[in-house]
Amino acid sequence: MNVRLVCLLLALASPALVHATSEQTAPAEKAAVLHPLKGIVVDVMTSRQALMVKHEEIPGVMRAMTMMFRVEPEVLEAVKKGDAIKGLMGRDEHNRWILRDVVVVAAAN
Numbered sequence: 001m002n003v004r005l006v007c008l009l010l011a012l013a014s015p016a017l018v019h020a021t022s023e024q025t026a027p028a029e030k031a032a033v034l035h036p037l038k039g040i041v042v043d044v045m046t047s048r049q050a051l052m053v054k055h056e057e058i059p060g061v062m063r064a065m066t067m068m069f070r071v072e073p074e075v076l077e078a079v080k081k082g083d084a085i086k087g088l089m090g091r092d093e094h095n096r097w098i099l100r101d102v103v104v105v106a107a108a109n
């Protein structure tokens with residue numbers, strides 16, 4: 001079997017593989033929907049591995065409010081009270097609110 005034939009077979013096979021994979025993972029993908037969020041860190045809750053964030057409205061998802069988000073441990077070191085942040089909010093596999101890809105857009109004075 002030459003290389004070109006192998007490539008052709010892979011090209012023919014891959015859409016079917018992608019389709020099968022996306023069907024199997026659809027529920028997880030749905031649970032992992034993330035929405036852009038902007039807000040201010042109200043508190044760094046190290047013991048709960050979470051931030052309390054006063055966030056702006058997320059159109060179609062959530063009104064503006066102050067709420068807790070679980071974050072990666074390194075985020076707890078990278079942000080401080082009063083920082084303006086942006087990130088992606090969603091829910092984890094336990095249905096808890098999470099914030100991912102947290103970036104400080106304006107550090108607290």
Ligand SMILES: [Cu+2]
Binds near residue numbers: 055062064065066067
């Ligand atoms: Cu909220």
